Amino acid sequence: MVAEDDEINRMLTHHQLLDTGLVLEFAENGKVAVEKARANRYQLIMMDIQMPEMDGIYATKAIRLLPGYAEIPIIAMTANVFSQDRQVCLDAGINDHLPKPVRTEYLYDTLLKWLEK
Template sequence: MVDLLQAAGLQVDTADNGRQALEMALRTPYALILMDVQMPGLDGLAATRQIREHLGNAVPIVAMTANAFAEDRAVCLDAGMNDHLSKPVEPQRLFDTLRRWLEKAPAPG
């Protein structure tokens, strides 16, 4: 995924777990966050809730998960995520989703 995003000219930072993702989001004004739902320690749902507590809706958060059912999508949206991509992610769907949210997002900084 990182290689695909970088090949498209996007700058990518990665987190090894939800706690690190939260800390990075609080330090860096990202244009968009792709959040893996199932991360060790603090999962992506909890990390998203905490990001929303601190930053509000300032940054779009898109879930990436192997869970593809409608109820899985609803759980992600209820946690404060803006959208949901199920794995394996088709590159065109990924880029369409990123484009849609990046066009709506204010410039970071």
């Protein structure tokens, strides 16, 4: 699942992953991401950090409490790139951090790293 509020970023992510064979589902904010995670089982979640209604930090914490989601990889995709921003993500239960704009090669490397596990 990709949790991203910006339609252009959703389209870019979809385009970047179009030829990978991955089945993508999108959530337009953190609240929807939590609802979708409650209803479905995802192998990996890509999470924007700054979203309306519920940001990615709170959404991650809520998803981590759901049955079966304690170990599911959650990858932050965010413009917040300072070391303290990365630490906030890690403290919330996010496994990895991709800076925006997300470069395709970094996206692929990160997905391979976490999906292989």
